[in-house]
Each structure stands twice: as C-alpha cells, then as structure tokens.
Amino acid sequence: MLxxxxxxxxxGALALAIPLSMLGMSFAFATRPSHRTKTRTIPFxxxxxxxxxxxxxxxxxxxxxxxLFIVFDIEIVFLxxxxxxxxxxxxxxxxxxxxxxxxxxxxxxxxxxKGALEWR
Amino acid sequence: xxxxxxDWFALSPTLALLAAAGLALLGSVLVPHRATRVFSxxxxxxxxxxxxxxxxxxxxxxxxxxxxxxDAIRRDRFGALAQxxxxxxxxxxxxxxxxxxxxxxxxGEYYALLAAAGxxMVFLVEAQNLMTLFLGLEWFSICLYILCAIEIDRVGxxxxxxxxxxxxxxGSAILLFGSALVYGATGALEFGEIAAxxxxxxxxxxxxxLAGLAMLLAGLGFKASAAPFHMWTPDVYEGAPTxxxxxxAAATKAVxxxxxxxxxxxxxPAEEDLWTIAVAVIACVSLAWGNIAALVQRNLKRMLAxxxxxxxxxxxxxxxxNNELGGxxxxxxxxxxxxxxxxxxxxIAARERELGDRVTLDNIGGMGWERPxxxxxxxxxxxAFAGLPLTGGFVxxxxxxxxxxxxxxxxxxxxxxxxxxxxxxYYLAVIRAMYMRMPAELRLAPAGGSPPREALLSxxxxxxxxxxxxxxxxVEPLIDLAEKAASQLPF
Amino acid sequence: xxGPDVSWYIVLSGFLFTTGALGVLLRRSPLIVLLSLxxxxxxxxxxxxxxxxxxxEHDGQIFALAVMAIAASEVVVGLGLIVAMNRSNVELDVDxxxxxxx
Numbered sequence: 001m002l003x004x005x006x007x008x009x010x011x012g013a014l015a016l017a018i019p020l021s022m023l024g025m026s027f028a029f030a031t032r033p034s035h036r037t038k039t040r041t042i043p044f045x046x047x048x049x050x051x052x053x054x055x056x057x058x059x060x061x062x063x064x065x066x067x068l069f070i071v072f073d074i075e076i077v078f079l080x081x082x083x084x085x086x087x088x089x090x091x092x093x094x095x096x097x098x099x100x101x102x103x104x105x106x107x108x109x110x111x112x113x114k115g116a117l118e119w120r
Numbered sequence: 121x122x123x124x125x126x127d128w129f130a131l132s133p134t135l136a137l138l139a140a141a142g143l144a145l146l147g148s149v150l151v152p153h154r155a156t157r158v159f160s161x162x163x164x165x166x167x168x169x170x171x172x173x174x175x176x177x178x179x180x181x182x183x184x185x186x187x188x189x190x191d192a193i194r195r196d197r198f199g200a201l202a203q204x205x206x207x208x209x210x211x212x213x214x215x216x217x218x219x220x221x222x223x224x225x226x227x228g229e230y231y232a233l234l235a236a237a238g239x240x241m242v243f244l245v246e247a248q249n250l251m252t253l254f255l256g257l258e259w260f261s262i263c264l265y266i267l268c269a270i271e272i273d274r275v276g277x278x279x280x281x282x283x284x285x286x287x288x289x290x291g292s293a294i295l296l297f298g299s300a301l302v303y304g305a306t307g308a309l310e311f312g313e314i315a316a317x318x319x320x321x322x323x324x325x326x327x328x329x330l331a332g333l334a335m336l337l338a339g340l341g342f343k344a345s346a347a348p349f350h351m352w353t354p355d356v357y358e359g360a361p362t363x364x365x366x367x368x369a370a371a372t373k374a375v376x377x378x379x380x381x382x383x384x385x386x387x388x389p390a391e392e393d394l395w396t397i398a399v400a401v402i403a404c405v406s407l408a409w410g411n412i413a414a415l416v417q418r419n420l421k422r423m424l425a426x427x428x429x430x431x432x433x434x435x436x437x438x439x440x441x442n443n444e445l446g447g448x449x450x451x452x453x454x455x456x457x458x459x460x461x462x463x464x465x466x467x468i469a470a471r472e473r474e475l476g477d478r479v480t481l482d483n484i485g486g487m488g489w490e491r492p493x494x495x496x497x498x499x500x501x502x503x504a505f506a507g508l509p510l511t512g513g514f515v516x517x518x519x520x521x522x523x524x525x526x527x528x529x530x531x532x533x534x535x536x537x538x539x540x541x542x543x544x545x546y547y548l549a550v551i552r553a554m555y556m557r558m559p560a561e562l563r564l565a566p567a568g569g570s571p572p573r574e575a576l577l578s579x580x581x582x583x584x585x586x587x588x589x590x591x592x593x594x595v596e597p598l599i600d601l602a603e604k605a606a607s608q609l610p611f
Numbered sequence: 612x613x614g615p616d617v618s619w620y621i622v623l624s625g626f627l628f629t630t631g632a633l634g635v636l637l638r639r640s641p642l643i644v645l646l647s648l649x650x651x652x653x654x655x656x657x658x659x660x661x662x663x664x665x666x667x668e669h670d671g672q673i674f675a676l677a678v679m680a681i682a683a684s685e686v687v688v689g690l691g692l693i694v695a696m697n698r699s700n701v702e703l704d705v706d707x708x709x710x711x712x713x
C-alpha cells in the first residue's frame with residue numbers, strides 16, 4: 001500500500017520544493033532597496049511584476065483564436081481511442097475517421113471563410 | 121475484434137438534420153449574401169422534412185424494438201413517433217423564424233443551429249445508453265444556448281443565453297454525476313443492462329443507485345423545466361428571440377419528457393415504487409407553481425413560460441402512472457401541446473414585430489380585430505392549453521387523467537383538475553385582452569402603418585391551429601399510433 | 612489492481628462536485644461560475660474513470676473523453692457570451708443581470 005503512495009510523495013515534495021526554492025532564491029540573490037517601497041508590499045506572483053497592464057486591452061481576435069483553439073484541440077481527443085483500435089477495425093475505423101474529420105472540415109471551412117482566422 | 125455494425129437507417133433522421141446543419145453553415149459563407157436567408161432556411165426546412173420522412177419510415181419498418189450501434193440506441197416506434205413530432209415542430213419553427221429580424225451575418229448560423237439542435241433531439245429520443253443520453257442532451261442544449269443569444273446586439277438575448285447556459289449546464293452536470301454513480305454501482309451504461317444488474321445484484325437499496333437515480337431525475341427536471349427546477353424558464357423564454365422560444369417550449373420539453381419516461385421505465389423498473397412517487401410529487405409541484413405564478417404575469421412570454429411549467433406537470437403525471445396507458449397519453453399529449461405552444465409563441469412573435477416591444481396583456485389589446493386569423497388561432501391555442509373540447513388538449517388531459525386513475529392515484533387526478541380550473545383564468549384573460557379593446561383605444565400604435573404581413577408566419581400559425589384541432593377529430597388513428605409506440609416499452 | 616481503493620476516488624470526486632456546485636450557486640462572476648461548472652463536470656469524469664478502473668472495463672473512460680469534448684464546447688460558448696456581454700458594456704455580475712424580470 002505504501003509503495004503506491006511513493007510516487008505521490010515524490011511528486012508532492014517536488015511541488016513544494018519548486019516554489020519554496022523560488023522564494024528562497026529571491027531572498028538570497030535579490031538586490032532590494034533597504035527601505036519599504038510600494039513594490040515590495042504586493043504579493044509575490046511567480047516573479048512577474050503586476051505592473052501597469054491593467055488598462056491594456058486585448059483585441060477580440062485574441063479571444064476568438066483562443067476559443068477556436070480550445071474547441072479544435074479538444075475534438076482531437078476522439079482520435080486517441082480510435083488510434084488504439086485502428087488496426088483491428090481496419091477500413092471501418094478509417095471511414096469513421098473520415099466522417100468525423102469531414103464534420104470538423106465543415107466547421108473549419110466555415111471559420112476560414114467567415115474570416116475568424118484573420119488577425120485583425 | 122469484430123467490426124461494429126452501424127444501422128444507418130436507425131440514424132437517418134439524425135443524419136438528415138446533421139447534413140442540413142452542415143450545408144446551412146457552409147451556405148452562410150459560400151452562398152452570395154442576398155441568397156443566404158433563402159438558402160439556409162430552405163436547407164433547414166428540407167432537413168426537418170427529411171428527418172420526418174425518415175422517422176416515418178422508421179416507425180413503419182420497426183415492428184419490433186431492437187438495440188443498434190453497439191447498444192447505444194434503441195430503434196423502436198416510441199422514439200420514431202417522438203421524432204416525427206420533433207421534425208414537425210422544427211419545420212414549423214423555420215416558417216415562424218423566416219421573417220424574424222436576425223443580423224444578416226448571423227442568418228446562416230441561425231438555421232444551421234436550428235437544424236443541429238433538431239438533430240441532437242431526434243438522436244436523444246432514441247438514446248438507450250447513459251453516454252448517448254448525455255451526448256444528445258448537450259448536443260441540442262449547446263445549440264440552444266447560442267440560439268437564445270443570437271440577437272447579439274440586444275442585452276436581453278445575451279442574458280437569456282448566459283442564464284440558460286449556466287442553469288442548463290448545472291443540470292447537465294448533476295445528470296452526469298448521477299450517471300457516473302449508476303455506472304459505478306451497476307457497471308453498465310446501457311439501460312437494459314442497468315435494470316438487469318440492479319435485479320441480479322439486488323441493488324434496489326444501494327446508496328449509489330438511489331443517489332444516481334435522484335440526480336438523473338433532477339437533471340432531466342432542469343431540461344423539462346419542471347418545478348422546482350424551472351427557475352430559468354421565465355427569464356430565458358422572455359429573453360430569447362421569440363421563434364427560438366417557440367421551438368424550445370415545444371421541442372425541448374417533448375424530448376426531455378420522452379427521455380425521462382424511457383430511462384425510468386427501461387433502466388429502473390426495480391425502483392418503481394420510489395420514482396413513481398417522486399415524479400408524482402414533482403408533477404404536483406409543477407402544476408401548483410406553474411399555474412399560480414402564471415396568474416400574476418402581465419408579460420405574455422413569461423405567462424406562457426409558467427404555463428409550460430404546468431404542462432410539464434401534466435405530462436409528468438403520465439410518466440408517474442408507469443403504465444402503457446401513460447405512455448400512450450404522453451405521446452398523444454405532445455402533439456396538441458407542441459402545436460399549441462409553437463402557435464401561441466408565433467402569434468406573440470407577430471405582435472412583437474409590429475410593436476418592436478415586449479408583448480404584454482395591455483398592448484396585445486385589439487389584435488384579435490386587427491389580425492382576425494391570428495386572433496382565431498390564439499383562441500384555439502388557449503383553449504387547447506386549458507384542455508377544452510374541440511381541441512386535442514382535451515383528449516390529452518383526458519388520457520393523462522385516465523392513466524393516473526388506472527394506477528389508482530385519484531389524488532393526482534384531483535390535482536390536475538384543480539390546476540386546469542385555475543389555468544382557465546389566465547388563458548381566458550389572454551383571449552379577453554385580445555378582443556376587449558378597440559384598436560382606436562390602443563396607445564401603442566404599430567410603427568409605420570399597417571402591420572407587416574408575413575405569409576409564412578401566418579401559414580405556420582394556421583398549420584399549428586389545424587394540428588391542434590385536427591388531433592381532436594383524428595383521435596383514433598393518433599391514439600392507435602401512440603399505442604403501438606408505447607407497447608414497445610417494457611412497462 | 613494498483614493504487615488506492617475506488618472509494619477514495621469517489622470521495623474526492625464528491626468533494627469536487629460539491630465545491631463546483633457551491634461555486635455555481637454562490638459566486639457572482641460569470642467566469643468563476645463557468646469555472647465551477649467545469650469542476651462539476653470534471654468531478655464526474657473522475658468518478659467515471661475511477662469506476663471504470665475499479666470495474667476493469669473501458670466504457671467509463673470513453674465516456675470521460677466525450678465529456679471532456681462537451682465541456683470544452685460548453686465553456687467556449689460561455690466564454691463567447693461573456694466576451695459579447697463585455698463588448699456591450701454589461702456589468703459582469705450574475706446577480707445584476709436583471710433585464711429580464713417579471
């Protein structure tokens with residue numbers, strides 16, 4: 001029973017060690033001003049400064065592309081089980097695959113002609 | 121490994137609508153702009169016609185129920201009859217939608233989504249497996265979320281879409297978790313195997329099965345908008361474009377209730393004494409809540425939304441009866457109910473296009489005189505909702521009560537009769553409002569002279585009225601069809 | 612059979628499901644609500660996969676794959692709606708979405 005948990009233990013230890021080492025190193029190597037500045041009081045966020053880009057606006061095409069990516073990315077998950085049984089099922093699997101890709105193809109032609117892939 | 125056999129014929133209604141959806145989607149980008157509306161509407165309508173014809177053939181050619189496509193779907197007359205009703209609803213919805221002002225660059229998508237939602241629905245009524253159940257449910261739901269929000273420039277439409285998405289997905293998630301629990305307890309996804317596993321393992325009192333069953337019921341309750349899972353209904357029905365509301369009110373409810381009956385009867389016969397009581401209680405709550413809330417509504421779309429909650433209650437009585445008479449009653453009830461709700465929302469859509477504003481009991485005044493055809497049709501729809509003779513609604517309610525009485529649940533019959541009496545008040549109020557005021561007194565005059573004449577919308581309304589009345593006079597053949605369909609479920 | 616007993620997975624998935632459901636019911640930002648919905652769907656996925664492993668068959672795993680795809684489609688529609696609302700300058704708070712009220 002305990003053996004099974006060993007990988008989890010190692011995983012957990014690593015997961016703890018990485019952020020702790022980052023925190024530690026930022027204390028060890030940082031050149032910090034001696035007095036308290038405003039920057040020092042904001043939360044530590046993976047070393048990325050929480051600077052001005054609050055007002056920065058992303059273009060709508062950014063969201064659009066991201067959404068399209070998610071959909072098409074996840075649809076491909078159906079190809080994994082098909083790949084497992086591709087050999088024994090032979091041509092049947094091939095035609096099923098074609099059918100599925102055909103549906104995706106219709107969607108692809110649609111977003112392409114609609115102009116959703118152009119970065120504006 | 122053997123190659124799985126796919127019965128393409130059993131899938132043909134779904135495939136017809138899927139093809140229509142794909143063609144309409146391609147049409148929206150490949151066909152010249154001025155032809156998009158005609159092209160996509162015609163393709164969508166043809167898809168529904170094709171699905172209807174295929175479902176008719178399926179009904180005819182399936183004297184015995186069989187499991188197809190790796191036991192994922194059940195080819196039977198019960199599903200085929202529901203598919204015919206759905207195809208009719210979709211076809212008429214195209215007619216109602218045609219003159220709706222949808223943004224030109226969204227018109228192709230509108231019809232593509234309508235066809236796709238129809239495809240999901242005709243797939244779902246055949247489902248015989250927890251996986252196809254969830255897939256079909258989400259398939260049409262996601263299409264409907266977008267359809268609700270398709271008038272993207274109107275905040276109300278977006279809000280309806282988002283609310284429906286949140287509440288609908290919440291219901292789906294509950295249903296999915298319930299499916300997972302049932303799967304875990306029985307090790308089966310197919311409804312028949314679930315029933316067999318419960319029988320063999322004596323899992324009648326198994327906590328996982330009971331929790332799973334409760335969650336499945338709740339999830340389906342959200343889709344059928346039965347109280348107390350109905351809170352999204354008035355808001356979404358009000359905010360969605362009216363033709364979409366018409367389609368949703370008729371089709372979504374039909375699908376959810378047909379499926380509820382199928383899964384309860386085929387997968388959980390061993391839990392019968394539990395779920396019949398649960399469904400009966402949900403039915404009573406729906407009847408009470410729907411009717412009482414409808415009494416105080418001024419906005420017609422909200423009133424009809426609550427009325428649809430109460431009709432879910434009536435159809436749930438048929439399910440709670442758990443006998444063949446109940447199956448017959450449910451399938452028959454769907455025909456006049458779908459026609460009447462499509463038609464009633466279509467009349468509201470016509471008024472909305474005249475006024476450019478939401479339709480209330482106040483500003484519908486005089487419509488009965490201005491547009492006599494629609495006025496007479498609205499009479500028929502309201503009488504059908506109330507369940508008065510010369511409309512199919514009367515026969516539908518009669519069969520529902522007969523089914524409950526047959527089981528010995530006279531208290532359900534009494535609840536139904538009381539609900540019918542209350543509902544008369546607000547259904548007749550609509551008719552009264554349409555005729556009581558003279559057009560001269562009307563403050564909100566139609567903008568720009570005489571109201572627009574939409575031939576297709578009027579034709580659809582007349583067709584709905586014809587079905588509503590026709591189902592009263594053609595009771596025998598229709599009940600015969602429903603009886604053959606219901607006899608294929610293992611009551 | 613390797614790994615912890617199936618009941619642990621079910622307990623965890625039940626916990627996740629409750630977390631998600633509470634998130635949907637209590638939080639007001641539509642984004643967080645969508646996130647909570649995903650947690651609910653994924654908790655069901657965990658239960659499906661845990662049961663499938665326990666029963667030694669694959670149906671549950673295929674089911675989980677299908678659920679992943681559906682969840683992605685759902686969240687894409689939801690995010691699209693939120694972007695559209697943001698563009699029309701609607702305040703993103705589900706308690707304040709009251710254009711529709713009777």
